[in-house]
Amino acid sequence: MAYSSQNTVDYFRAYQNYFWRWAERGQVIEFANQKTICYREDLSNILKDLPKTTSLSLGTILLILCACKDDWETLYNVKQTLLDIRYSSMDASSTIDDPDHGLKRQAYQFLCIVNQLPHQYRSEMNRVLLLQSIFDALSVKGYHMGLLPILKEFNSGEMDEDIFGEQAVLKHINVIQDLAPLAAALALFEDVESLVLKQRTGLTALPSPIHIPQPEPVGKDLLAELEIDKKTNTVSQLARRIMAALSIPMYLNSNNEQSLGGISDIANKGTYDKLLLSELAQDDLLLTARLANNEALFLKRETAPNHQVQQLGIIIDSTLKMWGSARVFAVAAALAFRESKEKNQQLKVWSLGGKDLSITALETKKDTEALLEKMDPALHCGEPLVKAFATHAEKNGRYILITSSHFLKDTTAAPYFSKIRDQLNYLITISAGGHLQMFQFSKKQSKLIREAHIDLSDLVSHGYEKKIKQINQADLPAALYEPEFPLYYPTSKIRPNFNNLYMLSNSTAIGVSVDSRLLFWPDKNLGAKELAVQLARGQYCFGEMENAIFIMLIPENNKAIEIYRIDAKTLSYSVTEINVPHKAATDIKFIRPYFYFKSKTYLNIIDPRNGTVIPSNSRINELISRQESASRVFQSQLKRHLNNGYSTINSVKNIHVNAAGIIYSDKKEFLLVNDKFYWKDNQRSTVNWLAAPPQRILKVDHLPFIRFTKFTWKDGSTATMDSRGILHLKSSILHIPEICIIMIVGQPTACWSTDGQISGSTYFTGITRAGKLKPSVFYKKYIQAFIDGLK
Template identity: 40%
Template sequence: MAEQSRHTIDYFQAPKDYFWRWADDGTVLEFANGRTICYREDLTFILGSLTIPANVQLGTIILVLCACKDNPIALFDLESVLRSLAYRSSLLPDEHEAAKPLISEVLRFLGTINELPADLRSGLKRVALLQAVLETESGLDGQQLRRTVNEFKSGALDEVIFAEQPHPWAYGILKADLVHLAAALRRFPDAAVLELKLRTGITQVPDPAPIELPAAVPEELIEQLAGDLQTAGLARLAKKIIAALNIPMHLSGSSDQSLGGVSDISNRGHYDKLLLSELAQDDLLLTARLANNEALFLQREKMPADQHQQWHLMIDHTIKMWGMPRLFALSAALAFHQSRKQQQMDAWALGGQTATPVDLGSKAGIIDALEKLEPQLHAGAGLKKLLSERAATADKYLLITGDYARLDAAFMRFFGQVKEQIDYLIELNRSGHIALYETRGKKFKLVNRALIDLEETVFSRVSTQRNKYHTAGLPAMLGASDYPLLFPASKIRIQHHNSFKWGTDQVLVITQDRRLLYWRDKAYGAAELIENTGSGDGHHFGQAGGYVYLLIRNYTAAEVRIHQLHLDRQEVLTHALHDLQANYVCFADGVFHLVTGSGSVTAIDPQTGKQQATPFSQAEIKNQVVTPHLQVLSQIKKIINNGYSVINSAKSIDVRTNGKLFIDQRELHLDLHGRHLSWKEHTSRAGEWIKPARHEQMEVAHLPNLKFIKFIWADGSEAVLDSRGLLHLKSADTQVPECTIILVLEKTAACWSADGKLTGNPYFIGASQAAVMLAADFYDRYIAPFIQRLR
């Protein structure tokens, strides 16, 4: 017999009374207890894909395949069968002593393999697992193994291979099957190291390179201010001023002179510096490019003399600037400071007789500047005193004051004495007018002007409540900035303190899982305005000036939160007040009135979140607390209850092999015409079912009151059950977009895909028809591929 054929027989022939054997005429490979390990075709495919040392025996590979099964200890009685081999009477004493520790090491390693996630030890991933476990730095011989497998697949040697063996196995066979797995244990001492190898190709994360990392970049000052309700309006106003005035980087530097070469191209500059190519545009296009700051200008080289100029910002803080002009002036100073922060710059608050330093480079300095007040009528004397002390000719000075100043003779008497030292003047007023002038010379040269809506900018109360969170690994719907589907009525118990009716049929309800839902119309589902209202022991609604306000008090934590709701835009602004215990709350005259834990009374303006005095006494506040009439609660129930029930939890999610998706006893059903998807009762359990390999509860940090159960199949596909009445499907095939299905009974469902497509019941889709698909098309594109992957 040829040498190759002899090798094939020895490789595939099962020793007598060993831990594995062939069954069913060589079509099935089974363990000693009769449990199936794999089929012949599966085994030959795996072997043909490996490039491993030539001395690795089939028994080694069989043990790894056993460990890939779920719970192999119980399935194959693995430990008992292998340990019994060390006590066979055919073994010599020294062989017996050598076999016991070897089997123990192999059992430990097989346990390590079984601890891997299911997606790394199932299907095609078993090839990568075997390759990682059995490969060594040298001695790889894939050609020899492939020749052996090809001859076995031909079937020419089946009669010899599957014939009963007259001689039992020997210690040498057992040692050859176990030694490679014992060596693998030393390379992969735990499942984490092995998983790292399978996912990245390395067994240890490299140490960081021994280089000094740059310091963390601090958050921009304007962004810091924008993130605080106390200074958010000032930050928005400063941004508006930067954009509106279009503050040049070099107001009167060498770029205005025809000296030196060209250093850069910018989208800002004087018209005589426009690129010639811009002048080739037609008039309308050129005008549009100029208006949108898209036109390109040449920038001249900056002269060395200008490189180290000291800038001084002087801000008028006298009585005529109190209120909005003072905030406007400080925003203008901040805008100038941030636009030219690459240069040396200081700032001064001008009083009637003195000038006080102001820190415009920090949030604390900005807040301190907001608190500075001077009762004098004008800042002329303070301006003259400051400039007299700092008369350096190379410095640059910019004065920020009101438009009253040039009409005030007393101020102009001082201003005329120092005008030659002041380079720029910013004038502003309460109406939002702001102008930037050059003041060198006899006349005021207008550089730029703008009109800003101060009320809208400073007191803009619109910001989304759907914050940005880390959503990696979560369903795509949780990271969608504008989730289009409306929600079903879920986890709701209507009571007077958690619901509010506004207008004809607009309703707000706080659910038992602490979400704020909004129904605009009885014909449509709910919009989720707030994902998590947080803990609280009382809720109070109010309505005034086109806004609805929700106050949530937490007496124990001494905290009060007020949510200002713009229902048309479905946007929310939140104010939080700490160290405030609220006992009784009522809403009257556009503000919330409170009786505190200490018995005192106060009021909160819901638009600003600021406390103020209240004309109400304790008794009046308690008497003002109104409980909605039962008739109102009945109307609310009729608006939000549209004749359906919601699936909030389930014991199982399965896929039938004929291509149907089931939740418990309910099937996702597509009607004959392909127009509607619905969940239908279906109690038959006939046929085969593809069950998830495991399920687990997901913890979503920013949604602690919701429950998410993830069902995971062997190939890595996932289905997440969302307690809000949603099912999220994520296929292991990354080419299939994720989708979300509404879980309602007695009503047709609706679906959304991560690429923006919709289908289903208009009640959950809303009035918009953009990106809406036929139910059959949606099913074929998103749901059917998910199921087919599992089949």
């Protein structure tokens, strides 16, 4: 026997008088008390999904699988079975203490921890992740070949006779190999929380906090606070854009204007007269790029010591021409200047009406909201502007007026402006369309130093509730007019990958089909619910938190990103549209609580709870780079969860009814077998059919991605094939209700009639559905009546 073949036999062969054994000719693994642990196929799927380097003994894996069951101790009596194990070198009648007694107890204690895990962490879908977490923490490497070679030989069946034949003699080393890893795992996972932590994060324990010296107290990050609230998020983002567009810090520092003659440093900000001569050697395009990216170098002159607190006054025009979006721009500009003020500057914000003025420090979110609310119906603010400078201005203060672009052209405001012009340092004019101009005043001169245009609509999230679309077309199948389809849908046109499917923590599933439907599977024993019938084509990413399911949809075209928020209980949902650049989006992922994706080289971060865009920084970038994607070992389990062993028929070429009264669809016939509905392969002769009805493609306006093929008999009866796997039958006899039949092969199917009756498999009708008709009754009352009408 080859070396690899002997390894296969040694790994899978059972031992005499041990806690497990093969049964039913190698198709089932039983516990010592003849209770089933798992099936051969199930075991093969689990071993296949484990890491290639994993080679712990089969007994260790089987004990963990036992502990995953809810009633494991009642079912298997594991504790006593382990204590009663006797290997060949032990005298079964000996009264000497078992030398492995302590090892057995430690192994059992760890199995108890596994059993105490919340159900979702040890469910059928998550057993592989549990085994991976344990083996990864142990870092165990046994057989140098790993599991894949012996698993391949095991699945071939060539070694079945040797594996399932005579059981091997149990030796001490076999017991140690099975129990020692469990005892070692107990030392790593002392409680349930540590094991859950390993499954969720890949860590056996939280890292110890690093002592970081606390920086000197700084001002409150008001912009970050405003970003959290959806009401003020836009003004915060707008302030950041204004800071970047106007390069505010370059012009607010007055100390640098008083040089003492020496050069103290080289900086990347300054006025153009202090630009290094070497920068002028660059070509025009490169110099422009260096200036725009703050890479150009400037001489920094020695500054006069100035420890006197200086007033920075921001004057906001609150009159009629500054209402609407201009008001948002004005407050955002004030926030931008607040962020750029020097340490020795004391900020005061004046809001001017037609007669009155108010002063605030603009330190809190409440101050910002109050400033946004101040509006005066006067045509200009000339009188309080003069009063503000006469009463509140200081000699060495710096003052900025934020007003409408019409202010300088207003002849009634001009006399007032001329009185305060010499005290004003900067003027910001704003139009309602988002055009900003920044003027600098010095002595008798003024010059335009910055100009920018910012589209406010790009920063605003548009949220709306999805509503059922009104169907205006006539003569469609009756089921299409129902608010909710009365049966569960078959799993149809699903590609089992992690881009369009997601397994939720409560063992339910959600996904997007090839024909752009959003489907939800509440249980592996039920079909799907259709939450949305027409999603945009694109890339999808799923996440869940706070009793809600989130989906980020990045469309193929240049439309806005959509964030779907689905209530986990009611399955109702709302959609938020976010305008951020997403061309060539990559590395899309959800890491609680944010969605992340890269567009070119820029990292985009979106909070799905309120639709806000979070600014990226080096700390967040480092976090993303270290974050590993979720394990993808559940594809086979997910596929079994979505499909109960059937195939869905999505299209047909012909619909027939023969003289014996049987409905045919291509090579399938609809039968009643043992009081169950089936579509079965048609093995009969194709003669004696009634005339086949002609077909045409039916276009449904609100379902552009669903294909409908309509067949019409001479008497006016119709059969409409829905590409979602549904056949709609409508008789020309008015008193016969319309019928829907689920089109699947391999399992019993179900039917519905427009008078509210359902019948057939609980997979499609629902387990708790009351008032169901027996299939034999339903067939006679509805389907036979439809067939008789044709004949």
